[in-house]
Amino acid sequence: MYDFAYHKASSVADAAAKAKGNDDAKFMAGGQTLIPTLKQRLARPSDVIDLAAIADLKSIAAGGGAVTLGAMATHASVAASADVKKAIPALAALAEGIGDPQVRNRGTVGGSVANNDPAADYPAAVLGLGATIHTDQRQIAADDFFLSVFTTALNPGELITRISFPVPEKAAYVKFPSPASRYAMIGVFVAKTAKGARVVVTGAGNGVIRIKSMEAALDKAWSAASLDGIAVSASACNGDIHGSSEYRAHLISVMAKRAVAAAG
């Protein structure tokens, strides 16, 4: 790992001030992706600004028709939250399925969403529930947030503070993990919301995508059978040594049906 200057931010304003004017500074949330990235010398920040001491970023709250997760809420704390389990059980279950227990004890929702790994779980819930990303500068709708692989609408130095997930009528997340890495080969988040059905896929290609043809079918009738015969083009999917693009496209249909069935 290249060396860097380590800073502990005491507040959101302090973190923003420390990052201001320094494009080579990097925020660190739980560090479960950033530290492995640094170890592989895939990134060379001049400064790492640790957000862990900012207590008010760790809150988890349900109410007003939404679940709001502070950016520094760990996966373990979301998975164990009675409020989240009651309001959006699919969100708690998704958090419970990320990585392993030790990663879940440190990794955070804000870090996962800001990183936008193309096989990450959380972006599927953020887009699948039509969540709102609150930053220290503005609010961003999920539909406008995820741009491409590891790329989001966040400006340099902009910090996620919390993410607000509207409570759906029903929702579920089902993934097919790679047998080796356990990352999602394909994960599908489905939700029946006040604004219609949403079907979001992670792991397919350049980040999370909505499958509008499946959403339209579920708007007509919410059942797994409604998805019969709706194929996703293999050209929308990556192929690699773990599976061809045709295999991933097929998995989308299978996982989407399982998710609708699981949502009930």
Next chain:
Amino acid sequence: MPQVSMTVNGRPIKADVEGRTLLVQLLREKLGLTGTHVGCDTSQCGACVVHVDGKSAKSCTLLAAQLDGANITTIEGLAGADGKLHPMQEAFRDNHGLQCGFCTPGMVMSAVDLAKTNPNASEHEIREWLEGNICRCTGYHNIVKSIQAGAAAMQAAK
């Protein structure tokens, strides 16, 4: 160079670290606590698992500087001051829960966290919990048996 203070196995320590110094480097190289192992160094294998403020974490994926003020327990801190093994360590010995032993410190630390979080974990839950601990010798069966026995012994000792 940042200075960090933390409690390691009940003992207060102070050390000068670089920003990039990993917790496992501080433990092994500066404090001589070589019971915590580095296996994969890519946060997958779990040989480096320690407890940070009572919860299991991978010490190869934490910066020492992050942990200023934290309470760290390593495998060396589990046994009693008189040398009596922790019930989970006893259970691994009794059930032959190791072969080469390289993964064992991480397995035991992970298992103790599970037994505290979910004292009556089923076999399935134990296997799920071991997602982040890789053993290439045992095939896991005796590790699972060890954890069942260790968790029961921890309950009984309460």
